Amino acid sequence: MNELFVRKIKIELNKLPQKSYLNDIDSIAKTREILLEKPITLFCGENGSGKSTLLEAIAIASGFNPEGGSKNYAFSTFDSHSQLSDALALTRGYRREKHGYFLRAESFYNVATQEIEYSDFRHPSQGFHEQSHGESFLSVMQGYLGANGLYLFDEPEAGLSPQRQLTVLAELEKYASLGSQFIIATHSPILLGMPGAQILHFGKGAIRPCAYEDTESYQITQMFLQNRKRILEML
Numbered sequence: 001m002n003e004l005f006v007r008k009i010k011i012e013l014n015k016l017p018q019k020s021y022l023n024d025i026d027s028i029a030k031t032r033e034i035l036l037e038k039p040i041t042l043f044c045g046e047n048g049s050g051k052s053t054l055l056e057a058i059a060i061a062s063g064f065n066p067e068g069g070s071k072n073y074a075f076s077t078f079d080s081h082s083q084l085s086d087a088l089a090l091t092r093g094y095r096r097e098k099h100g101y102f103l104r105a106e107s108f109y110n111v112a113t114q115e116i117e118y119s120d121f122r123h124p125s126q127g128f129h130e131q132s133h134g135e136s137f138l139s140v141m142q143g144y145l146g147a148n149g150l151y152l153f154d155e156p157e158a159g160l161s162p163q164r165q166l167t168v169l170a171e172l173e174k175y176a177s178l179g180s181q182f183i184i185a186t187h188s189p190i191l192l193g194m195p196g197a198q199i200l201h202f203g204k205g206a207i208r209p210c211a212y213e214d215t216e217s218y219q220i221t222q223m224f225l226q227n228r229k230r231i232l233e234m235l
Contacts, residue, residue: 002037005150005181008091009034009058015087022084025050027202034207036183038198039176043185044215045202051185052154054202056104057084058183059152064102097181099149103140103156138164141171147178157188165190189217 010033013022023029027050043051060066138160145151157165165188172182172194186192192199192215201210212218224231 010089040197049202059102060085097150099146104154
C-alpha cells in the first residue's frame with residue numbers, strides 16, 4: 001500500500017492562460033501525471049528545466065507559503081511565484097502529515113528574518129542569521145524534521161560542504177524510515193546518490209524516471225574528476 005502523503009501530481013495547463021510562460025517549459029508542458037512511488041523523490045535536470053517551478057507549485061498546493069517555512073508562515077516579501085499551483089491536482093494518501101517544511105535556497109534569508117518575528121519564549125529563535133548559510137540550512141534539516149512529515153527542499157545543497165551533504169543523506173534516511181516524505185530539487189551528485197530514492201529527470205520531453213548513473217550531475221562530475229587536466233585545458 002502506498003503510504004505517501006502525496007501520491008500523484010496531475011498537471012492541467014489548460015486551466016491557465018494560453019500565453020502563460022509555463023507552456024514554454026518543455027518538461028512541464030508535456031507532462032500530464034507524475035506518480036510518486038518512494039518516500040524520497042529527487043528532481044534533477046539543467047537550470048531552467050522546471051524543477052523549482054514544479055516544487056514551488058507542489059508546496060503551495062500543499063498549503064505552504066511560497067517563500068518557504070512551515071505551514072504557519074504567512075508572509076510575502078515579493079510575489080514571484082508562478083500560477084502552476086492553480087493547474088495542479090494532488091492525489092493525497094490516506095495518512096495526514098504531522099509536520100512539514102518548505103525550504104528554498106533563494107528566499108531563505110526572508111524566512112530566517114520571519115522566524116525571528118514568529119519566535120516567543122515557548123518557541124525561541126534558532127538564530128539563522130547568526131549562522132553561516134550552510135549552517136542555517138543544516139539547522140533547518142536537523143531542527144524541523146520529524147516523523148510523519150512532508151518536506152519539500154529546493155536546492156538544499158546550497159552552501160553545504162560535501163561532508164554536510166553526507167549528513168543530510170543520513171537525516172533523510174532516518175526520517176524517511178519514520179514515515180516522512182521528501183520531494184527535493186537538486187543538482188548535487190551526492191544527494192542524488194540517495195539509496196532507494198526515486199529520481200525524476202526534467203529536460204526535453206515529459207518528466208521521466210532516471211537512474212542515478214544517467215543524471216547529468218553524476219556524469220559530468222565523474223568526467224571532471226577522471227579527466228580534470230584535459231577538461232580544464234579544453235575550457
